[in-house]
Structures are given as C-alpha cells and as structure tokens.
Amino acid sequence: MRKNILLGHIKNLLLGGLFVGTANVAAANTTVQNAIDINPKAYSSMTGTRLKQTEVTTALPVTIYTREDILRSGESNAADFIRNLPINIFGSFRPQSGSSAQSISIVSMKGLGSSRTLVLIDGRRLGKSPSTGSADDLNLLPMAAIERIEVLRDGGAAIYGADALSGVINIITRSEFQGVEIMLGGAEASIPSQGGEREEGSVIFGARSDRSSLLAGVSWNDRELILNKDLPWTHQQFSIFGNNFTTLSGGFDNFDLTAIPGGCEFPETGFNLSYSGQICGYDFDSQAADEASIENKSLFAKASHQITDVWQLSTQVAFRQTESFGQYAPVPGNSVSGSPISANSPNNPTNPNSPLYDASLGLSPQPVNWWHRFDALGNRETTVKNQQLDFTLMLDGHWSGVDWQYGVRHLDNRSADVGRNYVIRSAAEQLIESGDYNLANPYAVSEAVLNALRITLYRESKFDINEYFMGASFDWADLPAGRISTVIGAEYRKEKYLDQYDPQSEAGQVLGSAGNSAGSARTVNAVYFETLVPLFNQLDLRLAARYDDYSIHGDDINSHLSLRYQPLQNLSFRMGYSENSRPPSMDLISQQPTTTTLFARDPQSCIYQGLDPGCSAPFEQVSFANPELTSEESTHAYLGTTFHLKEWFEFNLDVYDLAVTNRIRAFTSQDIINAGISGEPNIPGLGCLRAPTGQIIRCLVGFGNSGRLDVLGADVSMKFKYGLFGGDFSHQLQTSYIHKTSVDKGRNLISNPGLPKARATMNNNYTHGNWQINHLINAIDQQQADSLDSAAPTWVTHDVQFSYHTPWQGVFAVGAQNVGEKMPPIGQGFITSRDYDFNLYNGFGRIVYARYTQTF
Template structure:
C-alpha cells in the first residue's frame, strides 16, 4: 500500500540515524557476557564481506549464488575497460547498451542481468551504490568505473533488496577496488581492429602506487582508455542509405509512409549524399533520397580518465579511519548526418504549408523550378529536406564524477561499529552543433532566402540564422550518511549467532535541463524535454546468521526504505545453507524486492510527440482507408503517482567439489515482477479505451465530435508483470599438465522462460538467446602463460520482422611472458577468427545488427606491457 509521510527535516533524519546506530552499539556492548580479551578480530579470523550479505564470514561458498571474477580474469579477457567486460558476462542475457554515435546516451554503457533491464540491475562499488547516470536518470553508467582500480568483481545472481534496497531485482554487481598494494606499477597497451578499414583503434594505461607502515596504508592510481570513432561507411556490410528526407515534396497529407507521392525538387548536387531513386507514386516517377551513411558514425569515440586514492590509518588497537576518493572523466564524440526535417504534419504534427507563391514552390509559375508538366495548379506544398548545407550534427557528451567517502571502523565491547559519510557530484554535459531552428528555417524557405533547389549557394549569414547549437546539462548527485553495528548474539549448536543492524540516509539531486529552444520543440533533428527533482531516502536494515546445527545455517535479512516522494517499502529475505558432507554445499533463498520509480519519470516536463496510430474512425473521417496509419497530437507527461515495482524471487542449488582439482556449482533462479512500471503509448491507450480497460490517472485520448482522435496524453504507469527463470552452471578445474599448470573455468547461463503479462515465451526470440557461455583456459609454464577463451551466444528464432539468428562463437587468445626485471609482456587477439556479427538478423532496432549482443570490430589485436617496481 502506498504511504505518504509528513516531511521531516534533513537534520532530524541525520540525528535519528546517528542516534540509532550509537544506541545499538552501546546496547550491544552492554549485552556482552564474555571476556573481550579472548575475542579475535575479523582480520585475525580471515573473514570478509561477500556481496549479498553484510555479515563477514570465512566460508568460500555461502547461501547465495555469488560469482567472483578475479583481476587475473579481467586481464586475460583482453578487454580494455570495465564496461565491456561486464557487458560480456553470461548473466547479461540479452546484452545491453554500449556507446553509440548520435544517441542521446552515446557515452553510456550499462548491464542488464537476466535481460530484465538495466534499471533492475544494481551496480555497487565497494558495497555502496554507484549513482545513477545523469543522462538516463534510471540506470547506472559503467563507463565511469576505472579498470585499473578493480581488484575483483562479484556478481550476485539473486535479488538483494533486503540488503541494498531499490533496483536489486535482477541481481547485483559489486566492483571491489584494490586496497593492498606495495610499490609501483605501470601498464600501457594498444589495440587495433580489423573490420572497419579505419577507426576503432584503442589505447589503455594505468599507473598505481602503494605504500604502508605499521599503522597506515595509502594507495593511489590513474587509469585511462580511449577508442576512436567508427563511421558507418567504413564497415563492409553498410549499404547506401536512402532516407526519405532528401529533397522532395508532396501536395497532400500522407496515408502512410509508403503511399507518399514524393516528387523531386532538386537532386543534382555532385559530391554530396543526394541521389534519385524510383518512386512509383511520384508525379515524375522518382524522388530525391539522401545517403546518411556517408557521414554518420556508428560507434562513438570514447575517452575515459580516472584518478583514485584510498587511505587507511590505524588510530589504536580498536579504531581506524579510512578515506576513498575517485574522480572520473568520460567523454565521447558522435556524428549524425545533417538534420532531416519537413514542414509536414508527418514530421512533427505542427507543420504549415509552404505558400503557393514561394520561390521554392514548383507549382508557382514564377518559381525557377516551376514545371508545367506536373499538371498542378498553384497551391501550398509539404517539403522533405536534408539540410546538408548546415553541416553534420556533431555531439560531444562529457561526464564528470567526483566521489569522496570517509569513515571510521572500530570495536565497542564485542561489537564492530562503522560510521561514514559519502558525497558524489555526478555531472554530464551535451553539446550539439549544426542543428536546425525550425521557425527561422520555415520563414527563410518560404521567402526564398534558403533555396531548396540550390541550398549550397545560400550565404553563410543565412545559414547561421538557421543553425542552432543545442545543449543539455544534467546531474545526479548523492549525499549519504551511514552507520552499522555487528556483533555475536548467543551461542547455538554450531557457533554463535551473528547479528548486523545498520541505517542509511541518502539525498538524491537530479536535473536534466535542455536548452529552451529544444524544450519548446523548435529544434529540428533533436527531441526530448527537461526533468528534475530531489528525493531523500531513509533506510534501516538488519541481518542475522544462525548456525542452527552442524553444517546447517539460516540467514534472515530485512530492509525498510522510506522515500520522500512516493512512500515506503519493506523487503524481507531468508536463505539457507547446508553441508551434509565437507565437499557438498546445498543452498536456497527466498526474498522480496522492489524498484522505486525513478526521478526522470516522476518529474519530466510535458513534451510534444506526433504519435502513429491506426484507428478506423480517425482514418474514415479524414477520407482515408479504414486501416490507414495516421499521426495524432500527443503529449508525454510525468506521473507523480507511480508506485514501486515489487518482486518475488527464489533460488536453490549446490556447490560440489568431487576432487581436489575440480569444483562446480549449479543454481536455479525464478523471479516475478509485479506492478510493472511501463510506458503507455497512444496505440495502447486507444485500445484500452475501446475495450473499457482501466488506465492510470491522467492518461487517455480525447475524440472530436466526429469520432476522430484529437489529442492524447501518454506516459508511464503501473500495470502488468514479468516472469522469468533460468539455470546457472559454473565449473573450475586446476591440474598439472606437461610440467606446467592448467586451469579452466566454464560459465553457462541458460534462460528457461521469460514472459510479459502472461504473453508468449520470449526466450530465443530476437535479442533473447536461451544460452550464453564462456570457457576460459590458462596454461602456465615457467615465465610463460597462454590463455584461450571461447565465447558463445545462442541462437534466436525468427519472427515477423526479423530473420533467425544462428549461434555465435568467437575465440580469444593471449600470450604472456614474465620478464626477469618484473615486467610482463602481453600479446593477444580477441575474435581471432574475425567473425562478423549477424548482419540483418535478430533484434536490429534500426541498426545493421544487434548492438546489445554483438560488436562489429572483427579481430581485435592488442599489445600490453606491465612493469612492477
């Protein structure tokens, strides 16, 4: 049930937080009944905190399915950045977004565990949540994670809202940074790609320093990687584009995009992207098209630079203070073809006919392009034009994130306590050049200052009047205060019961500000509108570990989150672990989770959209066929009444070590997400109204007296559910071979089913393979080592709009030599067989291949040198 709470000042929340943790710590100390001198510290017991739990333990295999990826595995993968490695995890079932040129999120990279969406996967850094991307407002950007800072990656393939709160529905990825390093290390690397005949080259590097004394540890480093832009024309599979936005006109409103009688205005511009193509509906039998692939880039360039530092000082035997800071700058450059635009309602719903007396109107007898053979009397026309004379649309996307954290850890009696504060400034700026100011362009075209039939003769001052540089400033800042207490409660059959209790207070500040012209819909070639708002979240959580009897333990966890903007939520979880024999661990868990509605959806400003619709009454009243496709005016608006999504999930499986040199795990998972946050578009709204189905408040379509749809109000609401299940298998072997050592790791993720609102099973549909697998092999002999990895993505069946996709297997190799002077030389190649992605198959989404699952770089050859001092 949704609950609204009365506003309470930040100062009160912080006081409650501090008092809660302090009272818990003192109460725990008072309950202690044993001699503290006999207690061992956590470090002495060799315990660590594993993702999915706040309680420190020494067990290798716990009750939850956690996959640990070591730094050695990261280096053996041949990837130059953390984002690409994480995206290639087998758990990233349907793939996920990576930097693409010209997209509003062109510098972003994210992960979508189980194919449930990036907003349902929580990314942590050292156990604390990575702030959401300012660009999306709903997902986290992996591009800001420095590769050189990573010690290991822990992947929890189970829901964890009971521990971490919102978003941890599909699973959790925890990036553990390096903490213990002595000396200095320098790494430099370079990469070449084989398929684009130019572009795509990469560089990487890192520098790390570490020192320590009896009481103090300090570590600092820098990490960088970059990739050159790749243009569509440089891929062998990219064909000539033939955009309808070339240089044509029509005299009537279209029924559908295929029925337009586009007739060429002018197209003979040598050395440009304009060219004529046949068009049976045209008055002259042809239209003017434009090849956007000549200038548009497919893959944006990326440059990522990071500085990170960690320090810890032991004040005395019981207390230590620590501080962490990271500064990351990620920049990308993308290029789109010049602005396509039109004065027609087909373009944006608000067009105005070109006057009949315009010099650009071919029906005007006084126009230089008047053609009496068209048989048209003087009349207004609709034009479709590519503003090539303005130049390409170039977009620079720059993100800066400064993250600082300071805290203290100590002992009060038998209790371990921790207090800390964290602040994150997370900003992104977008600058777009050579966009079109529509109102000015309409006027200059109407009076002939800009000639559609001779655009390149337009004086520069006229072009400058039409040009506009757009901007977008975004931020997603966080301030956090946290504290916790951990202690042993009482003795059970197999040891003491452990208890953890903590609290957090987090302030989130979100802003997505577009320039005024873009906000008002006056910019051609751009879309979107501003949003912004703040929220605070107060959380209290607990966890207990109960070793009930020999080899059997129960863990119970729960978390209460109170949001200032929509209400509260409680998430419980129970997990079980049983070792019937020393080398076999059985485990299971059940939990409930949630995903809070994101600030971008709750606070977005209303924006205009010309929505496509097939509606019989609207078509007939416009004198068109009953099954026509029309555009109607729509306004996309926020929904401040959104409720959180809720999930139920369970897992069970086992870990088995039959031999000293072999172990494997097998886990089944099942998840159902209810109260789904989904977008209600115009066709969905009209269908719901026709069938009498309920709609979220404020959403709906209005009809004119004659029955035609006149205006619609679209947006997000809560409705429906998602169901999914699958199996994960992992096997590791280590043995001696030919005088050296051999190790192999096989990871397989298999989707059993996935459906939305009880519909068809989506597994093996385009974009959703049933299987993903990675086999990693490493052979070491003296100073040499050789790695061989196999990457597998399963097949997908065809549907009405896509061809079937066969399975896709690539092979990676790497050779390492450890020099006598503490250096390491690495030579490797990913996709050594230069396998192409499946072109024209699967989930295309306007691309030549599925950008989420595959890449088009062919063989990636790299050389890396590492020197340790």
C-alpha cells in the same frame, strides 16, 4: 526506435541468466572458484551480505572475477568486460551516435534491463547516469583501480535497497598494493577500414606503514570513432528526407514526394535519386558514425589510518570522467507541421517565375511542403562529457563487544552535452520562403545564411547523492552449533536529479532534435538488519530485511531468507527466497508535461465522425509524470549445489525462479484505447477523456504499473585443473541458461530474435614457469525467426592471449580477440537501424592488442 519500444515491452523486461562461480583468493592465478574456499582475511565481507563471516557466503549465489580474469580478457575497459559476461545474456546498450545516451554503457542482468541491475563501487551506489536518470554508466569505472568484480545473482534489495531486482554487481577497488605499477597498451580492430583504435594506460602508487596505508593512481583508456561507411556490410540507404516537395489538399499533405528540379545532382554527397528519378533521397549511412568514440580518465586515492588500537579512519576520493564524440547525418526536416512554401516563393517548383519551375510537372501555382536534408551545414556532431566526483569518509572500530561503522559520502555526477550543426525551424522556413536558402543548390548559399540557420544545442544534467550511514555488527547468543551473528544499521540518502535541455529544443524549435527537461529531489531513510543463525553443525539460516521510506512515493519493505546445508566437506546445498522492490526512477517522477496532437485507431471517434471504424482519429495527447506510479515488486527463489574434488574439479548449479509484478512500463494512447476496447482495468493515473458522444478529447499517457514477468532459468559452472607437460592446465565453463520466460503468463518468448536461450564462456589456461597461454571461447545461442526478424545462428568467437612474466617484474601480454575475425550476424536476428543486433554482438572483427606492465 523500434528496438527501444520492443525491448521496453519484452526484452528489457524479460529475464536472462548468469552463472555460478567460485573463488579462492589465496591462489593468484585462480579464475572463479567456490565461495566455500574464500580467504576470510581477503574477503572480510562478501557482496550480498554485511556479515563478516565466511559461512554465509556459501548460501549466496555470488560469482567473483579477479583482476587476473580481467587482464586475461584483453579488454581495455571495465564496461566491455562486464557487458561480455554471460550474465548479460541478451546484451545491452553501448556508446552509439544518434542517441541521447550516446556516451554510456550499461548491463542488463537476466535481461531485466539496466534499471533493475544495481552497480556498486566498494559496496556503495555508483550513481545513476544523469543522461538517463535510471541506469548506471559502466564507462565511469576505472580499469586500473579494480581489484575484483563480485556479482550477486540473487535479488539484493534487502541488503542494498532499490534497483537490485535482478542482482548486484559490486566493483571492489584495489587497496593492498605496495610499490609502483605502470601499464601501457594499445589495440587495433580489423573489420572497420579505419577507426576503432584503442589505447590504455595507468600509473598506481601504494605505500603502507604499521598504522597507515595509501594507494593512489591514474587510469585512462579510449576507443576511436567508427563511421558506417568504413564497415564492409554498409550499403546505400535511402531516406525521403533528401530534397523533395509535396503538394497539399485541403491543408493536408498528399505525401506525393517529387524531387526538387536540379536539386539532387551533387556528386560526392549523400543525395541520390530513386523511384525512376522521381524522388531525391539521402544516404545517411554515408555520413553517420556507427560507434561513438569514448575516452575514460580517472584519478583515485584510498587512504586509511589506525587512530587507536581499535579505531580506524579511512577515506576514498575519485574523479572519473568520460568524453564521447558522435557524428550523425545532417539535419532532416520538412514543413508539414509548419508553414508550407507559398505559391510565389522562388523555391516553389510550381511558381512560373521561380528558377526551379518545371512545366513538365503539370502543376498550377500552389503552396507546397519541402522535405530537405541540410547537408550544406555539415554533419550533426555531439560531444558528451560525463564526470563524477566521489568522496567517502568512514570510521570503523570496536567498542563494548560491537563492531561499529560510521560513514558519509558525497557524489557529484555531471553530464554536459553539446550538439552542433542543428537547424532553427523558424529560420529555415523564413530563409527557404525568401529564397535566400536555395533548395536547388544549397552549397552555393553564403556562409552568413548558413550561420543564420545553425544552432548549437546544450544539455546539462546531474544526479547527485549525499548519504550518511552507520552500522553495528555483533554476536549475541550461543547455540550448540555456534553463535548468532547480527548486523543492524541505518542510512540516509538525498538524491538530486536534473536534466535540462536548451529552451529552443524544449520548445520544439530545433530540427533534428527534441528535448524534454526533468528534475526533482527526494530523500530516502532506511533501516535494516541481517542475522546468521547456525541451526546445526551443517545447517545455517540467514535472515535479512530492509525498510526504505521515500519522501515522494511512499515506502518499501524488502526481505531475504536463505539456508546453507553442507552434509560433506566437498558438497553443499543452498536455497534462498527474497522479496525485492524498485521505486519509480527519478526521470519518471519528474518528467515535464508535453502536449502533442496525434492520430490513433479508435472506433468510437471514427463512428462519431461518420468514418470507417478502422480510421485513425486525431486527438490531444499529454505525456506526463504519473503521480500514481508506485514501486514494482519481485520475488526471487533459487536452489543450488556445489561439489568439488580437492583442487582439480568443481561443479556448481543454481536453478532460479523470478517474477516481477506491478511492473513499471510505458503506455501509449493506443495501448490505453486498446485496453478499454478489450475490457482491461484502467491504469492508475492514465486514461483517455471522452466527450458524451464517445469521441476522444484527450489522452493522458506515460508510465504506469501493470502486469508481470516470469522466468525460469539455470546457471552452471564447471572447472577442471590438472598438471601436464611440466605446467598447469585449467578449464572453466560458465553458462547462463533460460528455460522459459513470459509476459503476463503468455507464451514462452525465449529464442525469439534478440533473446538467446543461453550464453556461455569457456576459459582454457596453461601456465608453464613465467609463460602463460589463455584461450577464451565466447558463445551466444541461436535465435529463431518471428514475424518481424529472421533467425540468427549460434555465434562463437575465440580469444587468445600470450603473456610472459620477466625477471625484472615486468609482464608482456599480446593477444587477439575474435581471432577468426568472425562478423556479427548481418541481417539476422533482432535488426533495427543497424545491420545487426548492436546490443548483442559487435562489429570490431579481430582486435589485436599488446600491453606491458612494470612493477617497482
């Protein structure tokens, strides 16, 4: 898809912004407040550091979202909550039919892409989706288990290792709850005429004694399928894969599409005639789904026991599962790359003995190609089930003046994908040639013939992690301003990746689908340290470094330096600089070779053949895993300040400068040919082999290292709080802003379609006794037109929630997202196969919801 290509080269490689927030855990109704006020008992360790000291957090650009923030949003799943934050400034992928990643939802901090955003659960990796091998699937996050979400807006590779170039999102699960909590809720979307309904629920149990604690629960939520035809902006589409034939000259197709006589007159189907009745097209939107359904079910438990006065054993177990159903239009296909219909076939309109023969076409008997939509077989249906078993065991204690931690974790990450109503290419060619499959009336074909065409596809994938880790934290020297604190540690991680397609898809024998298996394993050995040095009473220095050794492609060193200066109690400054790296993801280093024949513009090949230099020349292309692919690197610098006046006003500003070098990107044959023509350096591991005459024989393509990305942005947060009318008002403004971003030091691309300059939220809350009213404003900045897409206006929506805390420990909450039922910018901005920018906006309209929570 053009979206994937363009965002792969621009959008997913550019930078967005996120905002600076603050946190005060002591206040139950606080949204995002300054880390300077953190309760050290509740936040013993902050995302972005392993040091258990409050002072270090003020030097980190960390935003914290409490459980109350999540509930106020009205979202029924964590994936949508995270995707709608300003940090996801350019939008990101969400469940959609017709995609190999149909069931996942991702986040792209600073617009760098999901592979450069690290997602953690309680400080450990969520685990890449087996469907992609490079992205973390937010749909696996259990909503009911989340206590808070911490977002580090600095590069975090010096602390957490690979993939943290743009930042880190850490999901902190609940642990302190005691009692029983039951929640049920549901929601309806207004714009789709049907579909999009939502349900959610959870049951949580928590108990604690002097030496032990236990928390366990179950969480579920789901959203129903939405078909394109149920959206008001959907219009009739026209695909040439309807019911047509084309003639050939010298063995090459003439692309002179002509409708099969009588083969387009099927009311209540997607077939339709166009171009003065000459071509039989197909309206794929009449059958395809826009939003795939998604169901999330999770079981989780967390327990701890104080073995001795100084040693504690704890464990976490979770089983997370998502299931998605997608529907796509029936299989399209043609015989251009296969065997044409012979001149004697009953399905050949040029055969005088065929019931399809039409003398008015003026064609002599000859072989023809068919272009057909297999509507009689039914829609393509895909069911994807992802499941994750996560087990962690840790031992924490204090011995000889050192805090020790030892741990082991096992993560089983599985994905199963079943596709129905696909077509076997060889069977289709045989049955069309014999006439057993009648092109003029496929609906009259027997079920036995249809079953001979059908094939059910299966794809199984996994991304497993086994890891062992240990760390030691201690104070080891006294300075006039305090003691130097240090953490040292080591980690061992083994990753196993497999993405296995069924043999027929991999061999290219299935119409409407394709597959290319991949699989590999690697180990990672890491050592790290972090230290906090109190230089003066108002000035702290923090240093961190990490060394990762990969069994497949070498090693990486990541580092971080930050300073905190607090001249006044209510004023602080922070600055930091980090160097981060991201090794090639498992899907890239294990891709199986695929050989195809294609055409590309190459003047040398064309001149040798005596053709115009601008012709498209045929050659062999091999797509493979580049053995010379290496890690990409980034530098991230920030300068920030926090100012607050007691509890009623807070202001945060961070300016950052981020550059990615040696970036990993895909190269096509045309990219390599063009680079050679312009005299650019060769991409290590990739290139085109030419004959002595200059004609291309073969091109090796895939992913390589080349170029850089630069961005300059700012994050702003302001908060006001005051009493009025016997209650409490609070207002929180959060803005992610990008001033400039470029590829290879080219022009500024900000405000191009799909790349808004800013994204913001304004949260207004009023609490009076047991009543609470919340008003959330969401805004996405306008985008200017370019040569491919039109401009998009500023998009603003309003969410409202009313909640009541009952005397019997219950909470009623009702609300609506997008109260004004604002539609996405239809036909504006970055448009691909859908009518609006599917990654940046949604087409749900007004979502009215109700939720009840009872605590015992």
